Amino acid sequence: MPAAQGPWKSTRRQVLAVAAGTALLAALASPALAQANGDDGWPNRPIRMVVPYPAGGSADAVARRFAIKLGESLGQTVVIDNRPGASGNIGTLDVMRARPDGYTLLLNPSAHVINPEISDKSPYRALEDFTPISQVAKGPLVLIVTPSLPVRTPIELAQLAKARPDSITFATSVIGSASHIAEELFNRVANVNILIVPYKGNAPAITDLMGGQVTAMFDPAVTSVPLVKSGKLKALAVTGRTRLASAPEIPTTEETGLKGLEFYTWYGLWAPKGLPEALAARLEKAARQVAGDAAFRQAMRDNGLEPVGSGRKAFADLIRQESALYRSIARQSNIRASAN
Template identity: 50%
Template sequence: MHAFRSSSLHHHHHHHHRRRLLAALGTAACLAAAAPAGQAQGYPNKPVRLVVAYPPGGATDIVARVLAQKLSEQTGQQFIVDNRPGAGGNTGAEWAARSAPDGYTLVLATTAHAISPALFKNLGYKLDKDFAPVSQLTSGPLVIVAHPGLPANDVTELIALAKARPGVLNFASSGNGQSTHLAAELFASMAGVKMAHIPYKGSAPALTDVMGGQAQLMFDTILSAMPQVKAGKLKALAVTSAKRSGAAPELPTVAESGLPGYEAIAWNGLLAPAGTPPEVIARLNAELKKALALPEVKDRFEAQGFAAAWNTPEAFGDFMNAQVKKWAQVVQVSGATLD
C-alpha cells in the first residue's frame, strides 16, 4: 500500500475546485512561461502558514510556535502559526487539505489525525491521499494521573480496582478520538477491564474534573499533567511509553508495572497538501532536521515531556501508516464510539 506518496496526484477531485481551477489555468499558462521548474528553488519567498488544528496553549501549539520561530530565523521568511480548532483536530486538517500545494500552507498532524480515519465515518479529507508527509516532529508518552483519593497507587492496583468495579471507574479525556481517549481504551482492552469514558473539550477542563473528583483518572500529556502532580492535586501512576521518560524518570512505564507490551505515544508531525513539489518538501525537511537538532529546541521539548523526532518524509509516511493501523485496531476492539 503506497499511501503517503509525496507525488500523490489524486487530490482535489472535488467539483467545487473545478471553477477555481479553470480560472487558475489561464493565469498559470502565463506564469508557466515566466517561471519554469525553478519556482520551488526560491522557496520560501513569502510567509508560510503553519495550521494548528487546536487552540493556543496546548502541546501541539507549543511545538508549532517553537519551530515557527526557528524556521523563520533559518529561512528569513516568517512562519506564522494559524490556530483553527474544531472537530477534534479535523477542521484544521480539512482546511489545510484544500489549500494550494505550494508549501505556503502546512499542517501539524497529531496522533488524533491517525485515529480519526477509524473513528469518523465522514471525514472531509483523506489522510493518506490529501497530504504529503514532511517529517515527524515530536514523540512523547502520556502519563496516567488520578484523583489523590483513588485507592490505587500503581498500574496493578488500578487494574484490580477496575476488575472489582466493572464500568464504575471512569476516565476523562481531552475529547473523543484524541490520544488521551484511545490510550485509555487500549489500556482497558489489554487489561480486560471496562471503564467509562467522559470526553471533554480539551485537556484543561478534563484535568480540573479529575482534581475535583468528578472523574477518577486521565491519560494526559506530561506537559499539562505534571505541574498538578507536583502541586499534590493529582497522583501519577505510570507513563505510557515503552521506556521511561526523561521528563519524569521516577515514573514507571505501564508495561513494567503490570501490563506488559502496552505502549501509547503522542506525537506531532508536519504535513503538506498532496502534490506539493518534492523539492519544497525536501527543503522543509532539511530545515526541520537542523531546527530539531538544536539543543535549545530539544531542551524546550524535553521540558514539555516529549523528544524531538526528526525523520525522512518516507519514514514519517510509514510511521503514520503504522499508527493508522494500530489505532484502527484499538477502535475496533474497544468498540470506542463517538457518543
C-alpha cells in the first residue's frame, strides 16, 4: 500500500508535535508538581529522627526499635540523633525550627504535651507548632527503688518518707516528664512531700538511683524492668490498671492498697509544622505498618508497652485530651515550672 498523502500526513505530524510538546511539558512540570504535593522522590536520603533525651533512656530505646522498622517501611535509613538538654527542649526546638520536608522527625514521650501545660515560658505548643503523625506506643510506669531500701510496697515507702523525710528522694528524668507527674501524684495521694530531683533524662537518673544518690523513681517499664530482673533495682508496683505481661510478678499500685495512682506514659512521632499533606500521609501509613509489624509489637510488649500506630486525627484528639488532663493535674498538685 502506498504511503498516505495529503491530510493524513499533515495530521500525523501535528499529532506527533502535540505529543512531544505534552511530554516536554509534563517532564518540566513534574518536579514542581511533585514538590507542591510534598513528594519529590521522598525519601531519597536518610531521615533524621531526633530524640531529645540521652542515649540509653526509655525514649531512646523505643525510638531505635521504631526507627529500624520505619526505615524498612519507607525504604530509607532513619538515623537517631540524641539531642538532650533543657527538659527536652533543645532537641524539640531543633525539630520545630527544621524545614518541613520529611527529613527531620521527632520521637518524643508524653512530656512533649506535659511541658507546655506546666511551664509559664514554654517555647512551643504541641499542636500549634508541630505536625502530629502517630502515637507509637504507651504503657504504665514502674515505681522502682534501690534494692537495699527496706520497703516492699508504695505505702511502706510513704511511711518511711514520713518517719525519715530527709532520707527519701525521687529522681525524675526531667521536669515535666511523665515520671515527674507520677511522683507529684504520689506525694498527693500518699500525703507525703518527697523531694523530686530532676535530671537530663532517665538514663542518668537511673544511674544515680542504682548508685544510691537518690532513693526512688517512677520509670517506664522499657528501661526499669530489665534492671529489676537483673537485681540492680527493686520494683514496688506499676501504675497501670493491670499487671505487666512482661513482669507479672509486679503488682499494681491499687493492688498494694494505694488508690488514685493509675497513670500512663506514651511515645509519639512528630514532624515540623507545615509538613506537606502527601508526606504526612505517607509517614502516617508507615507508622501504622510499623505498629502492625509482629517483631515490633513483640519488642514493645516484652518491655511493658503496647504498640499503637494511631492515625493523625486520633493522635491529635488524644493530645487535646491529654493537655486538659495534665493541666488539671498541674493545677491540683501545684506543679509549675517558671522555665524549662
